[in-house]
Amino acid sequence: xxxxxxxxxxxxxxxxxxxxxxxxxxxxxxxxxxALLTGALGIAFAPxxxxxxxxxxVATAFWRLGFSVPVLWLWMALEPKGxxxxxxxxxLSDYGRLTxxxxxxxxxxxxxxxxxKYTSVANSTLLANFAPxxxTLVxxxxxxxxFTRTFVLGLALALGGAVVLMGRSLQLSPDHLFGDALGxxxxxxxxxxxxxxxxxxxxxxxxxxxxWSGVVTGAALLPIALLSGESLIAGTATGxxxxxxxxxxxxxxxxSLIAYALAHLPAxxxxxxxxxxxxxxxxxxxxxxxxxxxxxQAVGAVIVLAGILLARRGSR
Numbered sequence: 001x002x003x004x005x006x007x008x009x010x011x012x013x014x015x016x017x018x019x020x021x022x023x024x025x026x027x028x029x030x031x032x033x034x035a036l037l038t039g040a041l042g043i044a045f046a047p048x049x050x051x052x053x054x055x056x057x058v059a060t061a062f063w064r065l066g067f068s069v070p071v072l073w074l075w076m077a078l079e080p081k082g083x084x085x086x087x088x089x090x091x092l093s094d095y096g097r098l099t100x101x102x103x104x105x106x107x108x109x110x111x112x113x114x115x116x117k118y119t120s121v122a123n124s125t126l127l128a129n130f131a132p133x134x135x136t137l138v139x140x141x142x143x144x145x146x147f148t149r150t151f152v153l154g155l156a157l158a159l160g161g162a163v164v165l166m167g168r169s170l171q172l173s174p175d176h177l178f179g180d181a182l183g184x185x186x187x188x189x190x191x192x193x194x195x196x197x198x199x200x201x202x203x204x205x206x207x208x209x210x211x212w213s214g215v216v217t218g219a220a221l222l223p224i225a226l227l228s229g230e231s232l233i234a235g236t237a238t239g240x241x242x243x244x245x246x247x248x249x250x251x252x253x254x255x256s257l258i259a260y261a262l263a264h265l266p267a268x269x270x271x272x273x274x275x276x277x278x279x280x281x282x283x284x285x286x287x288x289x290x291x292x293x294x295x296x297q298a299v300g301a302v303i304v305l306a307g308i309l310l311a312r313r314g315s316r
Contacts, residue, residue, distance in 0.1 A: 032264035035257045036273050042254020044280035048288055049246035054239035056230030057113035065218030067247030072214055076207040086205035101196035102216025107189035110224050111182050119179025126166040127183030129278055132271040134191035139268045151314030158275045158307025165278060165300030194271050201263035210256050269315040279304045
């Protein structure tokens, strides 16, 4: 009986043997991919909240940070020191890199909102989602990353799906040239943000990055909102609730999940996966705002998802 008990104990110990490094990495990447797509769904609600907001676009963007930063700060304060092998910023270089991430995100929000004034929403949204092109180019030219043909094909397919998704609403006109250029500049800023956060996540926790970069983004957006003449005060409780939802769902929730995922997934692949956001936004606008979702948009969404899956296979 004793020997039998020992045998069962030893068998149990073997069953509980530690996972291999490759298995742990694969599991972490699966969790990160789920977090990334869930985060993309969270930021897909952002256009809905912006559409419902009683304030101007830049003032709305400011409150996105104004309401989320206290929550993020509390999260950072309660986080154990050294959690997940992360460290706290301690030098001018650390704060400088966190500031750069915040400025990239401020540029992304401000320039995108300005682009909407000078071109169609569809043009602006599509061009802003060209960020994967810039992320992949910088990763290749600056960080010397190499990409498989399968990944590049997946990137092209996902971008093509985004074009099909927005196709019926696109307006190609010389009158929109300035606004279209701003939309493309938005993609550059967001690409810079993704790359910055991806590098920072090797050293700092999600809470630290989101808090410090959020403070910088909010501080940069406030004077822009004031100079634009937009009111910072919502007129009703519903207006404040919309701003709170934008802050908690899209930023503290969605953007934080994306930042978490960037510690485990390549920045280039992550930027491709974020093309899930316009597809999800189109579905949400159909369900919540009654905006029509045609067959062409549905086909575009399917193509985007196929491109993401192909890019994932090429990133393994």
